[in-house]
Amino acid sequence: MPRKITYLQAVNEALLGEMRRDPSVVVFGEDVVGGAGAGGEMDAWGGPMGATKGIYDEFPERILDAPISESAFIGAAVGASASGLRPVAELMFVDFMGVCFDQIFNQAAKLRYMFGGKARVPLVIRTTFGAGIRAAAQHSECLYPIFTHIPGLKVVVPSNPYDAKGLLVRAIRDDDPVIFFENKVLYGMEGDVPEELYTIPFGEANVVRDGDDVTIVALGRMVSLADHAAEQLAEDGIECDVIDLRTTSPLDEETIYESIERTGRLVVVDEANPRCSIAADVCSLVAQNCFSDLKGPPRTVTAPHTPVPFSPVLEDAYVPSPERIAGAVRESVGAAATA
């Protein structure tokens, strides 16, 4: 039965549901219990964002607070997954991957390949990303392009509560290492989510909105901003396809190409920094594979090539806005008209 719950609750339901279904699923990370061993409540925090609240009550042996020691516990996820568990490790902010990156890209991602296909590493690293909570440069980055770049990893960036639950269940059941990006600004977003467990396949984008004039490709929090922009544009008679990538690795290239065949115009909206980004990658793929369909140059709407600033006025200027998205779409239509 669908009912309205938040993105955060959707994540929590996926975790609890999978732990009930599969005894090999374990959860660990900083403060995921938050309070164990101290004088107050045991499950005081239930995760820095509250995503793991309630797990301790039901599965005290399968959820562990970790020391602030990301290299050790992310590496432990690799060893645990290679030896019979399905660990879900929480990396509080994706910016912290700088201290444990070796365990992700040299160990988790490469184990299967280096061992000639004789190992499986079914782990999930849940992490939060994105600007918008005034947390400044070291707690606000996107960084999914870095993980997307690495063969052996899968990268998931859900944009709404329904996808968050279905993609997380899918990630936990997946036999390869998955980096699962939760946008912290979206945690309070409400949406229809079924009570039962369900999965959403990887590598299948979601067409959020149909239109024949311009293809907007977006991911994460940018999907709702793009949809909002498309709504405004429709009032002026410009109809957009809005494609939510859902996963950046694997990437659903076909859905993008099919849309470009109809529209001939591409705007990619990506909250990440612009260089070597998903935006740049999608533009490059479209240029290589749909050149003859294009009516004008592909365009991108991204953050600038800067760290995320602190002051609210600066941070608001940093993140792509519906106005900037609409502007890029108008430009693409105008540019095509004069081409």
Next chain:
Amino acid sequence: MEEIGRDTLTRAYRTMRTIREFEERLHLEFATGDIPGFVHLYAGEEAIAAGVCAHLDDDDYVASTHRGHGHAIAKGCDVKGMMLELFGKRDGLCRGKGGSMHIADVEKGMLGANGIVGGGPPMVCGVGLSAKVRGTNQVGIAFVGDGGSNQGTFLESLNLSSVWNLPSVFVVENNGYAEATSSQFHQGGIDVAKRADGFGLPGVVIDGHDFFAVYEAAGEAVRRARSGGGPSLLECKVNRYYGHFEGDQQTYRAPGEVEEIRATRDCLDRFTAQVTGRGLIDADELSEIDAEVGALIEEAVAEARAAELPEPDDVLTDVYVRY
């Protein structure tokens, strides 16, 4: 000293001799130019791999280092499959995708040599957690060099295994050099074992040339781990007979240093003297093992040289289970 069964002793000798022959032969084969890439030889350190792994079953795990052939052999990896892998052949242990620095066989509990110094210890924490959650009595062993003992991953893993009370054993093979830099210039404090104390686990120093000393200390650590007593750290003081990698001219070592160690501290010579001296195994039986091992290595090299190369398309497989 604890009583060690005769079978255990002959198996340990066979393991040490196999590692030695494997490595001495690789030294020669590498010089022909037919083995691609980096090779780091374990010769001189055999008593550690043999003494530790004698306590392990197939379903126990080890995470190794870049100097990993000895651990792989001691953990039961197929010697011929290993040789094929080192020659880059299709039917190698890792299908020609890993080579010396990533040699592995998860089915034998060998979680890989590792090209990243200090890469293995966190994985061993995960192995321990896995055993604990699944309710088995498996243990995980992390081998680390003195170089690796300075990595944050090693120290973090001591802490994590201590707070999670994991069935882990950390074995530091202190051969006195981190690549070309001697301990004196890379390591604060004389004994790595003392670092264990700071994280609340026992740490002991052992003569890594002495199989019996390693066997006894490892036995205690493994028993503690299996019985829920938590992790331990063993520091084995040892020497390597070759350079950091094959091709290393070792100009940082004193003239005659290796020859002196080979003559006075060799683990196989010492083992032989100990077991024959006490009448545990006679010299003829050891010679028989030597001959069998020699033949095995000879065959392994011949088969590896004759084996098929991978097909270029193989580059694309084994990245994901499913993508």
